[in-house]
Amino acid sequence: MDAAINAARAAVGLPVGARVVAAMSGGVDSTVVAALLHKAGYEVVGVTLQLYDHGAALKKKGACCAGQDIHDARLAAETLGIPHYVLDYESRFREAVIDQFADTYLRGHTPVPCIRCNQTVKFRDLLDVARDLGAVAMATGHYVRRAIGPDGRTQMRKAVDPSRDQSYFLFATTAEQLDYLRFPLADLEKPQVRGVAAELGLRIAAKPDSQDICFVPTGDYRTLIDRLRPQGRAAGDIVHMDGRVLGRHEGVTGFTIGQRRGLNVAVGEPLFVVRLDPEAQQVIVGPREALLTASLTLEEANWLGDQPSLKAAAEGGVPVLARVRSTRDPSPARLALSGGDVTVIFEAGEEGVAPGQACVLYDPADPDRLLGGGFIRETAALG
Known part of the structure; x- marks a missing residue:
């Protein structure tokens, strides 16, 4: 327990007693974040977002930010003795995430709703709430590292546990947001997190992880899209x-x-x-070989890397490691800028690259460091 508390304190890097908002989804990770920060001596305020279906997910396992999860977050806050607020963000979530999810499929693209949720509702709207509450930082249960580089700039880095790393889903985090965010679980592995929850007597210690698409109760996304965009049939x-x-x-x-x-x-x-x-x-x-992609073009690019790298990209391309799926290792590539387009050119063909997905870029000289990325607008086949 002491080691986990010290790791959380180091990840936060703020004076003890500082007010920190903990984004509590009702799952194990975010609950342990709130608990560790409370034990570390911070003034913790828990905030939970109601994102969809107002209680319809009460009995659904593996949900997030609905029904049972809100109940679990509230109970955890009571157990810890910290203030807790529930905010109704259902309409914002529907517009920014669910409608965009359906529209992306309608265009023949493949969306990544978790990235959109982090990009909009959680790391834009919720950060504003945290500032309004007088917090000097907001902490989440994401498995990603935040560090200060030699140049004094804030970096996003992969988590110590590669099997839990979520940097792919957070590429759209802006530099300003990253300065305000904290990730206390960056140096912990999932069994350690569950162990902390059990040691604290938290009832969510054995709770299953949330699903990738939390707002699709049955996992059948087609039914949801048919209801929202019947023209897709x-x-x-x-x-x-x-x-x-x-x-x-x-x-x-x-x-x-x-x-x-x-x-x-x-x-x-x-x-x-x-x-x-x-x-x-x-x-x-x-045939399968037709899935090989030689290059892709990005839109909505976001950069956490340094400007000299981008300048070099405009002058002929710089080496990067490009990750096109959260479950796939990054591949060697080159980043080029031409006529306003951001292009990623793979050294070897990359298979199954889908427009709408994200391509996240890492530094080949420091593979744990995230440089930025964007959403895939179009692809060019190999050969």
């Missing part, structure tokens, strides 16, 4: 990249780049979704 053709029409589909929103199952076509070879064309209502399929 327009039928169309499944077309081989050589032009052959192989079958029919019931809407492009039911497919993602790299998908193999559910195509219901048989041509004697494995086929994968290589492109989606919502305007033509076509699902384009091809």
